[in-house]
Amino acid sequence: MKPEELLYAPTHEWVFLSDGPDGKIATLGVSAFAVEQLSDLVFIDLPEVGQTLKAGASFGEIESVKSVSDLYTPVAGEVLEVNSGLADALDTINDDPHGAGWLIKIKVSDDAGLANLLDFAAYQKQCQEAQ
Amino acid sequence: MVDFSGWSMPVQYHSIVEEHQATRTRAGLFDVSHMGRLRFSGAGAGAFLDRLVTRRVDNLAAGKIRYALIVNESGGVLDDVLVYRLADPTGTPYFAMVVNAGNRQKIMAWIDSQLSGFDAAYVDETPTTAMLAVQGPHAIEMVDPLLAAPLAKLGYYTGIWTEILGAPCVLSRTGYTGEDGCEITVAADAAENVWTEILKRGASLGAKAAGLGARDTLRLEAAMPLYGHELTEQIDPYQAGLGFAVNLTGREFVGREALQALKNRADAPRRVGLEMLGRRIPREHFPVQADGAVVGEITSGTFSPTLQKPIAMAYLPPALAHEGAEVEVQIRNRLEPARVVKLPFYSRS
Numbered sequence: 001m002k003p004e005e006l007l008y009a010p011t012h013e014w015v016f017l018s019d020g021p022d023g024k025i026a027t028l029g030v031s032a033f034a035v036e037q038l039s040d041l042v043f044i045d046l047p048e049v050g051q052t053l054k055a056g057a058s059f060g061e062i063e064s065v066k067s068v069s070d071l072y073t074p075v076a077g078e079v080l081e082v083n084s085g086l087a088d089a090l091d092t093i094n095d096d097p098h099g100a101g102w103l104i105k106i107k108v109s110d111d112a113g114l115a116n117l118l119d120f121a122a123y124q125k126q127c128q129e130a131q
Numbered sequence: 132m133v134d135f136s137g138w139s140m141p142v143q144y145h146s147i148v149e150e151h152q153a154t155r156t157r158a159g160l161f162d163v164s165h166m167g168r169l170r171f172s173g174a175g176a177g178a179f180l181d182r183l184v185t186r187r188v189d190n191l192a193a194g195k196i197r198y199a200l201i202v203n204e205s206g207g208v209l210d211d212v213l214v215y216r217l218a219d220p221t222g223t224p225y226f227a228m229v230v231n232a233g234n235r236q237k238i239m240a241w242i243d244s245q246l247s248g249f250d251a252a253y254v255d256e257t258p259t260t261a262m263l264a265v266q267g268p269h270a271i272e273m274v275d276p277l278l279a280a281p282l283a284k285l286g287y288y289t290g291i292w293t294e295i296l297g298a299p300c301v302l303s304r305t306g307y308t309g310e311d312g313c314e315i316t317v318a319a320d321a322a323e324n325v326w327t328e329i330l331k332r333g334a335s336l337g338a339k340a341a342g343l344g345a346r347d348t349l350r351l352e353a354a355m356p357l358y359g360h361e362l363t364e365q366i367d368p369y370q371a372g373l374g375f376a377v378n379l380t381g382r383e384f385v386g387r388e389a390l391q392a393l394k395n396r397a398d399a400p401r402r403v404g405l406e407m408l409g410r411r412i413p414r415e416h417f418p419v420q421a422d423g424a425v426v427g428e429i430t431s432g433t434f435s436p437t438l439q440k441p442i443a444m445a446y447l448p449p450a451l452a453h454e455g456a457e458v459e460v461q462i463r464n465r466l467e468p469a470r471v472v473k474l475p476f477y478s479r480s
Contacts, residue, residue: 040148042434042441043410061463063412065147065434066344068463087410 001098003032007114008123011072014098015117017108024108026075030062032097033127038064041090046071046103051079053106055113060103062093073106074113081105133343136233138165140343147344151436154308154349155477158267159341160329163307167235168256168316169242171226175250180214180226182384183245185368185377191216193224196288196303200368200376201238206389207364208371209241210234211356217301220292227301228253229262231358245385261322265329266312266349269336274313277328278302282313295325307346309353309477348433351442354404354475360415360430361402361444367393370446372402372474400427400446404474405458407441409467413460419445420459420466426451429460437477447471 006014012034016027035041043063053059055076062069082104086092093101118126132139140162143150153159171180177189184199191197195216201209215227230238239255246252265274275282279294282302290303298321306312317325330340347357356362356371367390368377379391393399407413413432418425432443443460451458456471 039143039146040434042412063410065348065412065436066142068412068414 001027003098004120006098007117007119009072009074009117010126012069013072013074015074015114017114020080020107022107024111025080026073026077026106026108026111027102028059028071028073028104028106029102030071030093030097031123031127034069035093035097035101038062038066038069040065041093044086044090044093044103046082046084046086047079049079049082053077053079055110071103074117075106075108076110076113077106077108079104080107135165135343136235138232140165142344143342144340147342147348148436150339150341150345151348153337153339154267154310154341154345155437156268157337157339158265158269158273158312158333159308159339159345159349160326160333161264161266161341161346162261162326163264163314163346164257164261164319164322165232166257166262167230167232167238168260168262169228169230169239169253170256171228171251171253173249173251176226176253177216179246179249179251180228181382182249183242184212184214185384185386185390186214187378187382188214188216188226191226193218194289194291196290196305198288198376200373201241202368202386202390203364204386204389206367206386206393208358208362208366208368209364210238210358211362211373211376212238213305215290215301215303217290217292220299233359259319260316261319262314262316263322263326263329264306264308264312264314265333265338266306266308266310267338268311269333269338270310270312273329273333273336273338274315276332277325285313287311296321296328298325300325307355308349309355309475310349310479347431348436351431351433351444352435352437352475352477354444356402356444357431366446367399369394369396370399370401397449400448401452402430402474403445403447403452404472404476405429405432405443405445405460405469406438406472406476407443407460407467407469410441411462411465411467412441413443413462413467413469418461419447419469420461421451421457426458435476442476443469444474
């Protein structure tokens, strides 16, 4: 996925929306900026398929040598798919954070949280200011 | 960049793990100018320092360096330090001491409170000098060509005055990584050139600049205590496993009586190494449990790039302070299994 086509949470998760057979599907990942900041990933904790997530809730955590961060979902819904191979291949997140390094897919039940997301330009601006 | 005891320092230049591996297998260059550097003068300096620290230092021959502790009257650790006896460029011997950055002001105040009656004085050379550490299997061959005196001949824990790239420097075979290497103290205005040249010449050997992050993972693998973590005023040297750095025999020093009494205490928690069975990193202050009860806490933890698993140090009751003891670390509301292992986690072969 192209970084320009994604939406970003201020907490550095990215969201890609697509149409499923019965409603919207949100794919979530961690931005390349956040992955670079964390560097040296050692652990990721992701939810189970079928779990229901509330908007704004933590759905897991990502840990590097330097620090640990919670992962938040901006949308509510049921977890459809989890990129379960990541736990043993954390380099995938480093190598392709916006593609093969995706984390989970959610069947969206409430997308009100999307209003708080940033487009690529606004997110880049936030990242520059953080540095 | 982070604030570290008032110094703005890089946690990493590239990646903590890359810098760590470079130091273990090739060489790492560290800016350790934050360390406090005190230079002593006066005929009574040796006698004074001998009264100040837990180990005999007044008998140090010129060129020798000794690790020691400064403890308070109750035997609590105020700092861990290196005491240097150096011959200055004219050959005159003097004492110097390197203290932890976070303790520099405290130790200077402590020294001031203890100095009376001794023919001794000191100057804080921290602001006017810089200190670089070159560590790793290629460290010596990297630095040697830049020096006026051959570093290869310098023994471990010895130091000399020489010149690096024409700048006068104190060169010592010391470090805080568990690797061979050296530390170089130069005038602050010469430091940038020395740094740049070492890195330039080290590039072909795979040397890397390394930050505070790698310094921490390296010293943790080598089980070297870090003040504020494994060492505090509430910890005595014996608990910390630093009995080798205390000499009670035939000498007087501040805290001696307290340490004599603490020496054979059987009930004090002891510093241990922990290896995690899972992937999550136990970090400072995380509680350690055994049989459902909190028995201690993590003082430092990280992911060991050498062992490829999370490691930590903690203080545990004597009953659990043995190899193979099984405990759990509370990591964000989950209990993760851990095992007590022998320290250090890593030692250079």
